Amino acid sequence: GQQLNQSPQSMFIQEGEDVSMNCTSSSIFNTWLWYKQEPGEGPVLLIALYKAGELTSNGRLTAQFGITRKDSFLNISASIPSDVGIYFCAGRFDNAGNMLTFGGGTRLMVKP
C-alpha cells in the first residue's frame, strides 16, 4: 500500500539550534502539508505546499515540496522552547480522492 514515512520520530535539542525533519512517500503526492500539535490540542496548519519545488516560509519555519513529488522537509531555525510539540506531515496521493495521509509525527523537545 501507499506509505508515508516521517523522520526522525523524536528530537531533543538545545534552544537556539536549527531543526530539520522530513517525510518521504512511496508514491507521488500532489499536496504537502505540515502541522504542529501541542499537548492536548488538535493539529494546527503551519505550511501548505502545492507545487513540486515550492519553497515556503512562515517565520522561522521553512518547508519545501521535493522535485520528485515524493518528499518534503520542514526546517525550524533558531529553535525556542515554545517550538515543543509534535510535527506532522500530510499529503494527498494522486489517486486518493479526498483522503489525506499523515506521517507518524516528529516529537520535538527543546531544552532551554
Next chain:
Amino acid sequence: DVKVTQSSRYLVKRTGEKVFLECVQDMDHENMFWYRQDPGLGLRLIYFSYDVKMKEKGDIPEGYSVSREKKERFSLILESASTNQTSMYLCASRPPGQVRVAFFGQGTRLTVV
C-alpha cells in the same frame, strides 16, 4: 478564521455505553473527517463525509458509525464503547476545490473504562 469545535475535551465512558462525539465547523465546508490518534500510530482516518448525509469509510471504521444531518455538524458514534477505543479523537474539515488543507478541532480525549 476557520473554527472547528468539538463538543468535549475529555470524556470518560463505561464499556458498552453508546458514545456520541460531536464536531461543528463554521465555514460551510463540505468535507469533514474523523481521525483517531494513538501513540506510535499517528492519525488514522475513521470516516469522512463529503456532503450532507454522505459518508465514506476510512482506514479503521470498525466499531464506529457517523452521522451528517447538517452541513456544519459531523458526529462520530461508538455504538458500544470498548476499552480499545480509548484514544484522542480529532475532527477536521476542509473546503471544496483544489485547496487540500484540513483544519482540525481541539480534540476529544476519550477514556473507556
